[in-house]
Each structure stands twice: as structure tokens, then as C-alpha cells.
Amino acid sequence: MNAQPNRHKLSLYNTLTRKKEVFAPADPNRVTMYVCGPTVYNHAHIGNARPAVVFDVLARLLRRLYPHLIYARNITDIEDKIIAAAKAQGVEISVVTEKYAQIYRDDMRVLGVLAPDIEPKATESVAEMISMMERLIEAGHAYAAEGHVLFNVPSFADYGRLSGRERDDMIAGARVEVAPYKKDPADFVLWKPSTPDQPGWESPWGRGRPGWHIECSAMIEKHLGQTIDIHGGGIDLQFPHHENELAQSTCAHGGAALARVWLHNGFVNMGAEKMSKSLGNVLLVHDLIQQAPGEAIRLALLNGHYRQPLDWTDEGLAQAKRMLDRLYGALRGLADVKAEPTNDAAPDEFMAALTDDLNTPKALAVLFDLAKQANTATDPGTRAQLKAALIGAGRLIGLLEMTPEAWFAGAGAASHIDGEEVERLIAARNAARKAKDFAEADRIRGALADMGVAIEDGPQGTSWRVAS
Structure with missing residues (x-):
């Protein structure tokens, strides 16, 4: 199937080149997009929801313009915050990650976010991460030291191009760990040792676990290839996460670009303030969808241009x-x-x-x-x-x-109510009444009541509303 001719040329602002460009995928019949997904140790906040909604719109548009899109959005399910949460709860990390990954999926579905084509988990690609690190070491772009593997930042002359930061600013901005085994203060961790009570995998450098940045590079290579068409995420990921991804992937692939286009959405601010845990103004999607329709939350996120900061009120x-x-x-x-x-x-x-x-x-x-x-x-x-x-x-x-x-009956005011499911149940109840199976009709009425739906039978049929 060939790409369809389109009178609407897609233009996107490329963070790497700092200009708007006409989008030109390598293969119009196989467009690839990767977006950094959640680190699953807690509920997602409204700032986490913005990239999910923005790139969902882009995915829908790309599917309109091209015959085939492969959209991957990962799950980060190994990270120090996850380990700390699991330890605090006295459970395995998978208990924490599976719980919050499903909550994230459910919350995003209420916001109308379609599932990505691929949802890779970091823990399922550790072998690929180790392979990438071995290649980086062999090429002189990484080195092993005291059970760690670190990326050698001075070996990549273009480091800093994506974020446009000076070296001193990057070192300060990354809040880098000062460690005696580092050759350069800017070098970042690809692999670190695990203590016996921490999750870990066997590697050439001992039992340990991957650093955050190498995870996305390996998952992209595994599922989409060396060079993808679009890499997206929030502006907070531009540095150091995306800068480091770009560096290690480019070096692991002999200079091949990681992505043709880099897209970043702006912050969500609470009023005029940046949302942060320290300010106590973090708004969780899980709470918000109990108070407002999912479509309204989605529309509020789309009311501003995706690259601009959005004041949430x-x-x-x-x-x-x-x-x-x-x-x-x-x-x-x-x-x-x-x-x-x-x-x-x-x-x-x-x-x-x-x-x-x-x-x-x-x-x-x-x-x-x-x-x-x-x-x-x-x-x-x-x-x-x-x-x-x-x-x-x-x-x-x-x-x-x-x-x-369904909207005016109240489903729009109660995001937990699925209007289509209500209509299906009403049709089943009407069929049961027609068959004089009144016990089944009563059972369905009870099921609707349990969902928070009140129904009324009248000359024009059965109507419903959200029960007060």
C-alpha cells in the first residue's frame, strides 16, 4: 500500500534545529514515533497527561496522513524511585509497577488517549541495554569503573546540541554525582551495581541495573530501529534525558541520528506557578477525573498550543x-x-x-x-x-x-460512566422485558443503579441520567 497523496503538508517544530520543518519520514509507508512514557511508582499528574494527550493527537493525525504508523510509548519500570516505593511498602517492585501502569492506562483512556501500538517495558530490554553498553565501550564512548558503566561525554563532540546548553550549565543542570571513578564530571551512568536487597541483573560488570537514559535508547533500537522519524516528550526531558539518549544512541550506531524530529511539549503550570511536589500543588489525573469529564480535561489541555506553557485553572x-x-x-x-x-x-x-x-x-x-x-x-x-x-x-x-x-444525560459530568455501556445494558433490558424475562430486566436495572445510572421508561422509550 502506497502513501496517499495529501494536500496538507505536515510541519513540525524540531527542537534539534530550532525551526519548523516540513515532516519527511524516511519511509512514508512506515512512520515511526517514540514518546517517553511514565515512570510507574505513583499516580500521574496533569503535567504527565499533557504529552499523552498531545502525542495522541499527533498519532491520530499521522494515521490520517500516512498508511502506517508505529507508535511506541514506553513504561519505565525499573528506577530508584520505584525501588524506594517498593521497599517502603514491603513488596516486589513488580507489584508497584503493575499497579500504577494499569492506573495510568485507565486514567489516560478516560482522557481519550488511545493505546500506543507498542508499550515496551524497560525490564524486558535489559539484554539489549547491556549489548548497547558493550558496543559503546568497544568504540571508546563508554568505560567501566567500580561496577559502573559510564558514558564518556567528551567523546561526543555534539553533546549539548539538543538542549543548547553550555557545558558548565549542563553539569549544574544535571545535578551530577561527584564520584572518584568518573573521568569527567559530565559523564553519566549507564549501569550501576545493585546491593543484595535491590533488583539486579547479571552483566559483564557484575550484578546491577541500568541507568534511566540507556533504557529508552535500547527500547527504541529494539522495537523501531536505529533512526526513528519522531521522538517526543515533555520539555522537562529535553535535558538531561533526551540529550543523553541522543548521545549514546548516535555513538552506538556509528553516527546515525536517533531521530529526524524532536518534539517537546511545554510545562503545565498551576495558575502562574510551576507545578511541583515541594509547593504542594500537584494535581493528580486520578482525582481530577472524579470531578470533571475526561473530554473536558482533554479539551482544556488542547486549548493552548502544545509548545507553550499551559496555566491550569x-x-x-x-x-x-x-x-x-x-x-x-x-x-x-x-x-x-x-x-x-x-x-x-x-x-x-x-x-x-x-x-x-x-x-x-x-x-x-x-x-x-x-x-x-x-x-x-x-x-x-x-x-x-x-x-x-x-x-x-x-x-x-x-x-x-x-x-x-449520553453527554447531556450526565456521562459528560461523570467520567467513570461509559455511555456506550449504558446504552448496551438498556438495550439488553428492553430485550429481556420484551421476552417477559422480568427477573433479568430487574437485574440489569440494578446493575445500572450500581453504576450510578437512573433510568426512566416512557412513551418514547427508555431514557437515562446520572443518579443524583
Whole structure:
């Protein structure tokens, strides 16, 4: 299958070159993207959710533009914070990582984030990490010392290019460990020894565990290849994590680039303050989705351009909910119109905004203009086109995924309620009543009540709402 000709050229801001470039994958029939995922020892906060949502939009767009995308988002399941959490709880690290990895997946699903094609775990690629370290040592880019393996930063002349930092700033910014076995203060750890009570793997340098940076390089090589099209993550990862990834991968692959394009999303700030544990203003997604619709949280994250800092406020979230009320209201007004969205349903102006470095604020403006037109249109053909365009454009950025009935019945206000599942259960109850199986009908009503859903039977059928 050949890549489809597309009138919308995708442009992306490349952190490495510091300019916007027309995206040109190595193979248009196999586009590759890797995004740094969560370190699973605690609940994800709203700042962690931003890259998940941003790169979900990019993945959806790439699938529209190209016949095949391979999107990998990793799970970091071996790291000192995980070890500390497991020790504090008196359990194996896998108990901690499996619990929080699943919570992360569930929370992101409520925000409309689709699962990546590949979700590699660091602990499943330790052999590949060891192999990469051996190659780096052989090429003179790494060295073993006192059970450690360290990357030799002075051996890579381009170190610092991604972050644009001076050497002294990088050493200070990385908060590097001063150790007598280091040849250079900037050298960073690829492998470190494990004590008997710490998780570890056998290696040529003794029993130990990998450093954080080598994990992503090895997983990228294993699952996607030496050079990928897009590497993404939050701006907080630009240095030292991505800088170190770039260095070790380039050196392990004889100078081949790790990624053609580097993308970074901006911070989420709480009001005007940067979110941090020390300030006590960390907002967990797990708590937020109990208070607000997942789509509203998603829309609030997309209301700003992904590269800019985003100020998170209660009013901003309330505004996102009102915005969705308007969009679903327009769709409700088109309830009598039969229109199935097609792959081309998103209008040109919407696609032009998205393909211009994911300009979601501009794309949303187009979406609301469609809703405004829909509220006044009277011609049946025009209304059908507007409905298809609204749904098609909305779904391309992960919005308008439920029916207006489900949204206004309360599923939009209670993210834990699956509107489609409610509709399925109501249909099953109606079938049971028709078959005079009243015991089963009562059982389903009880199951709906347990979900927090109240139903009412009337002349027009069965309606439902979130129970108060």
C-alpha cells in the first residue's frame, strides 16, 4: 500500500534545529514515533497527561496522513524511585509497577488517549541495554569503573546540541554525582551495581541495573530501529534525558541520528506557578477525573498550543466543559440528520491548522465555527455536511466521542460512566422485558443503579441520567 497523496503538508517544530520543518519520514509507508512514557511508582499528574494527550493527537493525525504508523510509548519500570516505593511498602517492585501502569492506562483512556501500538517495558530490554553498553565501550564512548558503566561525554563532540546548553550549565543542570571513578564530571551512568536487597541483573560488570537514559535508547533500537522519524516528550526531558539518549544512541550506531524530529511539549503550570511536589500543588489525573469529564480535561489541555506553557485553572476546566456543551448542543440540534463521518470529513481549514505544528487552538476555532453554522443552517444537505464535519474533525483530536444524549444525560459530568455501556445494558433490558424475562430486566436495572445510572421508561422509550 502506497502513501496517499495529501494536500496538507505536515510541519513540525524540531527542537534539534530550532525551526519548523516540513515532516519527511524516511519511509512514508512506515512512520515511526517514540514518546517517553511514565515512570510507574505513583499516580500521574496533569503535567504527565499533557504529552499523552498531545502525542495522541499527533498519532491520530499521522494515521490520517500516512498508511502506517508505529507508535511506541514506553513504561519505565525499573528506577530508584520505584525501588524506594517498593521497599517502603514491603513488596516486589513488580507489584508497584503493575499497579500504577494499569492506573495510568485507565486514567489516560478516560482522557481519550488511545493505546500506543507498542508499550515496551524497560525490564524486558535489559539484554539489549547491556549489548548497547558493550558496543559503546568497544568504540571508546563508554568505560567501566567500580561496577559502573559510564558514558564518556567528551567523546561526543555534539553533546549539548539538543538542549543548547553550555557545558558548565549542563553539569549544574544535571545535578551530577561527584564520584572518584568518573573521568569527567559530565559523564553519566549507564549501569550501576545493585546491593543484595535491590533488583539486579547479571552483566559483564557484575550484578546491577541500568541507568534511566540507556533504557529508552535500547527500547527504541529494539522495537523501531536505529533512526526513528519522531521522538517526543515533555520539555522537562529535553535535558538531561533526551540529550543523553541522543548521545549514546548516535555513538552506538556509528553516527546515525536517533531521530529526524524532536518534539517537546511545554510545562503545565498551576495558575502562574510551576507545578511541583515541594509547593504542594500537584494535581493528580486520578482525582481530577472524579470531578470533571475526561473530554473536558482533554479539551482544556488542547486549548493552548502544545509548545507553550499551559496555566491550569479551575475556570479553564469549567470553560472547557461549557465549550463541549456548545459542541454537543450543535450535534443534538442535528439529531434528525443522518450523516456518517468519513476520512475526509474534517474540513480543509481544520486540517490546515492541525498540520501547522499541531495548532490545536486554531483547529478548535474552526470546530466552533462549524457548530455556529450548524445552529443556523436549514438546508438538509448543508446540515448533513456540517454534522459529518463536526464529528470527523472532533474525533481527529479525540473529542465528540459520545452521543449528545449520553453527554447531556450526565456521562459528560461523570467520567467513570461509559455511555456506550449504558446504552448496551438498556438495550439488553428492553430485550429481556420484551421476552417477559422480568427477573433479568430487574437485574440489569440494578446493575445500572450500581453504576450510578437512573433510568426512566416512557412513551418514547427508555431514557437515562446520572443518579443524583
